Amino acid sequence: GACWQADDAFFELLRDKEIANVMLADIGGKIVADGNVAEKVKTQKKIIRDFLAGENGREQVETWLPRWMKFPVESYTVRGGFRTADQWARVQPLFAAQ
Template sequence: GSALIELLGVHLGVEMRGVWEADDALLDLIRDREVLGCILSDVGGAGVATANEGATGKVKRQIIRDCLTGANGRGKVEGWVPRWMAFPPAAYTLRDGVQTVSRSMALGGLVEAATPQVLSIARAA
């Protein structure tokens, strides 16, 4: 729960793709239509997202599942990670509320400039 995690994740080059995998629990928790549309675009492409823009959340979740598992004729997307779990983290919308993004932003330019020199300054503090 600390901004230090965002700084270290960038500095160490942590790739969540190798240790995390989306599951039904994540998709079932996402209720925001805009975020679902963005995730659908991430995993299915802009064309799929545009074609299903008016679809229900249930339909969008199923298409996302199909893309992540390679089911129902969809190409399997390997290693997808939500933007908020990447280093540095990002949000899908301009609204606030993504804690990893807020913590990263609180670091100012330190995340983008994460170098051994910056880390040694942080350790000294």
């Protein structure tokens, strides 16, 4: 089983349409995300919930973690603003194999 699960608080804090669509691509695939790119955040979050719960004809995804919680941490956008990911991007070259 998963150690972490998306709860109501997680979805209440998810308000960015671009991030919701990239999350949907991570969970449901590019075709699903592209087909719902114009949908409201609320709709995209519902589809994400359906995948995580295996409801409404969606195949259940049990081990998903948001990119923010992975190691190394990743951002969902190129616009920055996620401090941990921005800092990792600056030091990552120091860890690259020569």
